[in-house]
Amino acid sequence: MRKSYALFRRACVPVLSLGLLTLGLSVPVAFAETDIPVTPVSGAKSESVALAEASETSQDVVVDAATTPTALTVAHPDGTLTTTMSTEPVRMQSSTGWSDISTDLVRTTVDGVSVLKPENVPVDITVGAGGSNKIASLDDKNGHSLTQSWPFGTLPEPVVEGNSATYQQVLPGVDLIQLVHKTGISQVLKIETAEAAEDPRVAEMRIFLDTQNTVVEQNADGELTAKDTDSGEVELRNSGGLWWDSSAQGANATDPGGQGVARPFSLTLGTEGGKQSQTFGMDEIFDAANLTFPVFVDPDWHAARTNYVFVDAAYPTTSYWNGYLTNGQGNVGYLPTEWAPDGRSHLARTYFQFNTSQLVGRDILAARLNTVETWSSSCTPTNVASWITGDIGPATNWNVQPNLIVRTDMGAVAKGYNASCPAGTVGFDLMAGKYAFANRTVLNVMLAAGNESDKLGWKKFENSATLTITHNRPPNTPVIGTITGGKYAYPSSAPAYYVTRNNKPVFRVSGSDPDGAEGGPIQLFMEVYTKTGALVRGSGGILGAGAGDVYDWQIDVNLPNGEYYLQSQSKDSWNAYSGTMHFNFRVDTTPPAAPVITEINAPPGNPAKLTTGATHEDTDGIIGATIYNFRLQLPAGSDPAEGFVFSITSGADPASAYPMSIRCGDPRIQEYVAVCPAGGMSTDISIAALDQTTVLTVWAFDSAGNVSVPLHNANGSTYAFTVGMGSVRPTTFVELQLNGAQWTTPQPGGDNICGQKPFGDITPGGAPQMLTFPNGTSTAQTAGQVIDPSQSFSVSGWFCPTSATGTTVQDLITQWTSTGPAAALRARTDGKPELVAWTGTGATETVIGQDLVSGRWAYVSAIYDRINAQLRITKTDTNSTGTWIKAASPVAHKTAAPSNPVQLGGSFVGNIYKPILTQGVLKPGTFDQAMQHSFTSTSKGLLK
Incomplete structure (x- = not known):
């Protein structure tokens, strides 16, 4: 036969409300019973929405999204919230909303x-x-x-x-x-x-x-x-x-x-x-x-x-977990043998368990346990204590009880003995145990007699209880934004780190409060420490908006090169502190040495031919074809750099300045390439000439962004070289089959309008004919391939669109493959010309020129330079090249088969004059007047 008895009543439990036992009371306490007013609202209000509404209306608002059968959260106008949790369901949800059980x-x-x-x-x-x-x-x-x-x-x-x-x-x-x-x-x-x-x-x-x-x-x-x-x-x-x-x-x-x-x-x-x-x-x-x-x-x-349990010394090994062998009451205190119907001496304690996961991370402002005392041994008040304990579970019994963490309250009560002291609500302040449960997902509270040998301390309580907690959401942990002059470094043999080249940097940190503006302003603090933990400087509290602000603080002392950390924390108007942000950084203001540029031997079969004189000449070199190999190296004894940046420009262009945005791992930008070799001391590169004179410019940079010339301002180390006059020169006219396009003769003139010969055109022996495309479906087409777009090529011509802008891209000159275009010179919908090359995956690489004008001639030249991995385009109103616009093109392009045609036109309306498409890189001078002499009054077709 099992020996036990029950401590819990199965009767309907009355609604509980807030009460308080003040610590150390020795006289009866009148426990106030107050209910939180609940106004029915439509929709599932979140905390932020409810707080905003409470602030606006100056009334409490229920947080619908947090309502459960056992929990109710109310937002207050002052930006705080109160959550009341019950150990048993007190409401239920239906299609019409929540209602009381x-x-x-x-x-x-x-x-x-x-x-x-x-x-x-x-x-x-x-x-x-x-x-x-x-x-x-x-x-x-x-x-x-x-x-x-x-x-x-x-x-x-x-x-x-x-x-x-x-x-x-x-x-x-x-x-x-x-x-x-x-x-x-x-x-x-x-x-x-x-x-x-x-x-x-x-x-x-x-x-x-x-x-x-x-x-x-x-x-x-x-x-x-x-x-x-x-x-x-x-x-x-x-x-x-x-x-x-x-x-x-x-x-x-x-x-x-x-x-x-x-x-x-x-x-x-x-x-x-x-x-x-x-x-x-x-x-x-x-x-x-x-x-x-x-x-x-x-x-x-x-x-x-719900999870509750009592323990009793009379039956020390019996577990009454979750109501087994219980009938709806929780006994507390000492019951002597002579009073007990079963003839045993009892000493009982009762535990309640609450799921407090929704309050993790909150700043607890008030916390109380409320329950109903249904009977006491007399109307003489005796002490009952509340304790925060360790976890309870199915194995909990008198012999296996959780550890006691902290006693939170003690008060003398007597309710339920007779009409003079009727049953009623009692409450226990839990704030003395705030540190023990502020971030716990489960809270366990025990009730025990203040004097466990006093037989007048025997009491009965309902087996249900409520936990009422007023809380405030502390500010969010600050987030580092930037440190001026800073970046992450990723050394090959060490962990990544953040480094700045400024010794008096500005620290930018974001701070916010989850309560938003309704929670009031917040203060954000920043402090800089040395690696060893010595404080260098602190910002003091910087005021900002709880809805979110960016805080800038510049330290007022120069930081020597070395390792530091930034610490930041914010505080709201309730003195609740956020988590602490800790961010390590380094200061490094020393730039690397200037690199040395040295030509080295080319691969077998293509030896270097540059002279060692000041001009570095190769009279047999061909623009865009002859490969030159260089070594970029830091001087002996230098500290390693993170990497090198080099650019390849025409000697006719302005000096190339350092691109602030390119670093290790970044893709090429226009004429700039970042190379980050292991060891950081040297690297080898291969380039080709862009023009008669080509300039190679090289910078070294370190992890902090320090560059080997004064910060990002002017030229780095340079190496200029010249090549011979030899270059690709198109000589063959490829016949065009007209599909709606027409050959027409431009009228003499010079005002650069479509019906007249372009201004500045050089045409010995009379003007050649031009192609007129009367509508968007007219084209002219070759019988087969003109270029292999995977290799270097050049394209140019005079173009006069009837309308430069529109809703459709206008194709000017396109080399096709069996599966679509491989390379195209075309006019965008915004009127800008562009050279497009398609990669093997169908992606495109593009360089965009300056605007075309409706009804006016423009001379457009473009190049794909495979060796230097560049696209270049220029547009002028004369038959000469202007300023080249450059774009990187490092990915392999589609190739065309011999049977794949070149098409002129296609959704283009207007005129094309002197079209050129040829394999190889033309030097700028070749696009100019000399090449125009190839066209005569008797020549027709695409110049190859």
Whole structure:
């Protein structure tokens, strides 16, 4: 036989409200009962929205998005929030919103049968209304149900009051009282006399069970559970058989009364008439000494229980976790043997557990536990203490209790003994334990007698409690934005680090408060420390907006080269501090040495031919074709650099300045290339000439962005070289098949309009004809390939669009492949000319020129330089080249087959004059006047 008793009542729990026990009180305390006003609102308001509305209206606003069956959060106008959590459901959600739980029974009809149902509970409970053997059914609303039937005929119509239905005289001298709870139902048999107990039906009491999608099993410790037929998970539970007699004053169907305690009896599973039965161990009850009738026998079934437990020294190894062997009360204190109906000396403590995960990271401003004291040994107040403890669980019993962390409160109370000190709410201040639970996802609170040897300290409490916490969301941890002159360095043999080249940098940090502007302004603090932790300087508090601000602070002393860290934290108007940002950085103001440029031998078969004189000449060199190899090297004894940046420009261009945006790992930018060799001392590059004179410019840079010339200002190390006059020169006219395009003769003139010969055109022997494209479908096309776009090529011509802008790209000259274009000179919808090259994956690389003008001639020249990985384009209004615009082009391009044509036009309307498309890189002078002499009045086609 299991020896135990219950400390929890299964009666309907009253609504709890805030109360306070001041630490150290020695006189009775009047506990105020106040409810947080809740205004129904539509929509699921977030905390931020609710706080904004509360600030605007000066009224509390419910945070709908945080509402659960056990928790309610309210936003206050001052930017704080109050969350009230219960250990059991107090509300439930439906399609119309949240509503309070009510266990009061009402009559209704289900499938034509009159039944009783609770008004509003989260599970489906049906109570028999008499006239049949149905007692009750419980369904968790997930398809798991259990139905109980009376084995001794038809039940009479019950007397209904609140959550109870009393069936009088179901057997002679026996009433059946059903009590509906929020997640379950219990049946209490009231056996009025010893004669009634002698009825064989009472002695062999049982209830029939019928289940759906569940199987009722009995565990090794005697607990009955209904498990899912597929998963085996426990869906419904029985709290065990409990009984008490009337030896204590006030005993009734819901309470053992005064100093009474409930005791266990066995429940076993049986089978009768093809049905499972729940059989009561009535002999364990009737064999007890000194029974005082009426005797109350109380088993129950429920769908869920909150996490609570009590422990009792009288039964030190028994666990009462989650309501097993309990009937709805939590006892606290000392009950001597002479007062205990079971003849044992009891010392009890009660624990409550709350899920506080939603409050992790919050600044706790106030915290109180509230519960209802239902009975005390007298009206003389005795102390009850609240404690924050370690975690409780299924193994918790008197011998296995959690560690005590901190006592938070102690107060003298006496409620429930008689009308002079009626039952009521008591509260316990938990703020003394704030440090212990401020960031815990689970909070465990224990109630214990202040003097555990005082028999007047024996008290009973409801098994439910509320936790009311007023909190403020602390500011967000600041986020580093930038340090002026700083960047991340990624050395090959060491971890990455952040470094700045400024010794008096500006620190930019972002700060914000999750409460936004409603939370008020925040202060942000910044401090710089040496690597060893010595404070260098602090900013003091910088005021900013809680909705989010950027804070700039410049340190007022020069930082020597070395390692430091920036520390930043913010504070709101409630003196809540954010987390601390810690950011390591280095200061390095020393630039690397200037690199030395040396020509080295080219690959076999293409030896270097540059002279060693001041001009570095190669009279046989060909622009865009001859490869020259150079070594870029720091002087001996120099510190390694992070990398080198080099540019290749025409000697006719202005000196190349350092590009501030290019670093290791960045793609090429125009004529600039970053190279970051292992060791940081030297690297080899291969280039070709761009023009008759070409300039190679090289800079070295370090991790801090220091450059080998004064910071990013002018030229680096340079190497200029010249090549011979030899260059690609197109000589062949490729015949064009006209598809709607027409050959026409430009009129003499010189005002640069479409119908006249372009101004500045050099045309010996009369003007050649031009191609006119009257509409967007007219084209001119070659019979086959003109260039291989994967190799260097040049393209140029005079172009006069009827309309320079529009909704469609206008193709001017395009080399096609079987799967689409490979390279094209075309006019964009904004009127700018562009050279486009397609890669093998279908991506494009582009360089964009200056605007074309509707109805006016423009001379456009463009180059793809494969060796130098550049695209270049220029546009003028004469037959000479202007300023070249450059773009990087480091990816392999599509190639064209011999049968793939070149097309002129295609969505282009206007005129094309002197078109050229040829393999190789033309030097600027070749595009100019000399090449124009190839066109005569008798020449037609595309010059190749």
